[in-house]
Amino acid sequence: MNIGIVGLGLIGGSLGLDLRRLGHQVLGVSRQEQTCHQAIDLGIADHTSTNLSLLAEAQVVFICTPIAVIAPTVEKLIPDLSAEVVLTDVGSVKQAVVEQVAPLWPNFIGGHPMAGTAESGIEAAQPNLFAGNSYVLTPVETTPASALQIVEEIVRSLTTKVYICTPEDHDQAVAWISHLPVMVSNSLIDACLSETEPSISLLSQKLASSGFRDTSRVGGGNPELGVMMARYNQRQLLRSLVSYRQSLEQLIETLEKEDWQTLEKRLQLAQLRRPEFFT
Amino acid sequence: MNIGIVGLGLIGGSLGLDLRRLGHQVLGVSRQEQTCHQAIDLGIADHTSTNLSLLAEAQVVFICTPIAVIAPTVEKLIPDLSAEVVLTDVGSVKQAVVEQVAPLWPNFIGGHPMAGTAESGIEAAQPNLFAGNSYVLTPVETTPASALQIVEEIVRSLTTKVYICTPEDHDQAVAWISHLPVMVSNSLIDACLSETEPSISLLSQKLASSGFRDTSRVGGGNPELGVMMARYNQRQLLRSLVSYRQSLEQLIETLEKEDWQTLEKRLQLAQLRRPEFFT
Numbered sequence: 001m002n003i004g005i006v007g008l009g010l011i012g013g014s015l016g017l018d019l020r021r022l023g024h025q026v027l028g029v030s031r032q033e034q035t036c037h038q039a040i041d042l043g044i045a046d047h048t049s050t051n052l053s054l055l056a057e058a059q060v061v062f063i064c065t066p067i068a069v070i071a072p073t074v075e076k077l078i079p080d081l082s083a084e085v086v087l088t089d090v091g092s093v094k095q096a097v098v099e100q101v102a103p104l105w106p107n108f109i110g111g112h113p114m115a116g117t118a119e120s121g122i123e124a125a126q127p128n129l130f131a132g133n134s135y136v137l138t139p140v141e142t143t144p145a146s147a148l149q150i151v152e153e154i155v156r157s158l159t160t161k162v163y164i165c166t167p168e169d170h171d172q173a174v175a176w177i178s179h180l181p182v183m184v185s186n187s188l189i190d191a192c193l194s195e196t197e198p199s200i201s202l203l204s205q206k207l208a209s210s211g212f213r214d215t216s217r218v219g220g221g222n223p224e225l226g227v228m229m230a231r232y233n234q235r236q237l238l239r240s241l242v243s244y245r246q247s248l249e250q251l252i253e254t255l256e257k258e259d260w261q262t263l264e265k266r267l268q269l270a271q272l273r274r275p276e277f278f279t
Numbered sequence: 280m281n282i283g284i285v286g287l288g289l290i291g292g293s294l295g296l297d298l299r300r301l302g303h304q305v306l307g308v309s310r311q312e313q314t315c316h317q318a319i320d321l322g323i324a325d326h327t328s329t330n331l332s333l334l335a336e337a338q339v340v341f342i343c344t345p346i347a348v349i350a351p352t353v354e355k356l357i358p359d360l361s362a363e364v365v366l367t368d369v370g371s372v373k374q375a376v377v378e379q380v381a382p383l384w385p386n387f388i389g390g391h392p393m394a395g396t397a398e399s400g401i402e403a404a405q406p407n408l409f410a411g412n413s414y415v416l417t418p419v420e421t422t423p424a425s426a427l428q429i430v431e432e433i434v435r436s437l438t439t440k441v442y443i444c445t446p447e448d449h450d451q452a453v454a455w456i457s458h459l460p461v462m463v464s465n466s467l468i469d470a471c472l473s474e475t476e477p478s479i480s481l482l483s484q485k486l487a488s489s490g491f492r493d494t495s496r497v498g499g500g501n502p503e504l505g506v507m508m509a510r511y512n513q514r515q516l517l518r519s520l521v522s523y524r525q526s527l528e529q530l531i532e533t534l535e536k537e538d539w540q541t542l543e544k545r546l547q548l549a550q551l552r553r554p555e556f557f558t
Binding site: 244269 | 539
């Protein structure tokens, strides 16, 4: 199959490596001339160009750009495509993307591979990045069954675990387990930095160990990524944050009332049920 | 030196292993006959007993019982001690302990080794558990300089990093970097469990990965430990929690106002300053 990839970063580049190994012809497009050369050198694509017209021969195109650029890229791409071409994206929020792109190109299905590393860019691309990880596909009413089928088949061939759901359900699920943790964790760092007594502040820094390290990790991560989550998944993230605030307020009330039995039950429930998230 | 240890669990047991290796004579007391036998077999103590009178010959005694039992243990121990004996404890909160014990035994200094593993009990005892880790000592006005000096010397010989501060400063510092993370993390699990739509709930569980894993770890830990933190460090933990709630409310307001510039600055500050906690 001729498969196009727009945006040759960590995700687009890793996808190219796997798809070529599976026998597909990969056509890669990047804004940067240098990235196009690197993609050839690294075995990520068979042909590359800075011009979207390279994709005129593709049967399926993966849009692997930052979220803000997905819809504008599709608009520019349309004049070069015949109607049978299936488009998909790899953005980490789905409702905002699908609402923008589906009206532009009906033969589109939103996707989100749950894979990543701390690095980014084409140099970070690696084979088997997706193997064993989840890959969510989010068809809507207007999505042709054939578009879902074609992309699902490609994605399964990467040995991913495929989940199919609505864009709304996807966005609420990632709000809970990916975007809310970033905000919760960021607020921990923010609160600790608010200590005004220098001796306590310094001692906190000296005594911090694995508990603080793990709980603060994602909140001290890439700021652009955090803004992106909030911006494109604002409604669902706020729903999670409001629910979290309510839970925190109950906890504070429990401590104020010295209701140790209620606190113990709450901590027991969390210990009991946390493993459900890792089965 | 003759060093007594009351409570032969993870901390007391590990302390015994190190102190014997350093040439001290270790006298171990446990409520359990079986633990006394194990302590001898494992090389944790030279002599053991279920009776506190074994410690009549000790020059320094480490109280390594659960926090709730520290003061009652000191009360029972007093009749067997001569006035020069230095007492210290290893409890993870200090103000409540020092306030109870210092009036009972002036020759006392509170201590807190920042070391631990997920396991507990004498079977978990290991050599060099404290090496390279922080050890806080919390003298008060009535603490004799000699008591601080003697315990500090022993603790330094375990190659720990010793910090000396007031019990209040200690408790506020551990509230920030140890107890607050547990409550923040527990509230994350609690909030995620509040999702009432089964399809979203199930999808969240399927998609959870390293971000959720790290941020929820300490909140899904030992419930007894969590209750202990809240119970014995209630005032300082509440101070941290209220400050955290304020930080969270500012974040929610920023998202509601779609003030992405403020959000980005906040995330950048956390990314920039988090490393201060790990120098």
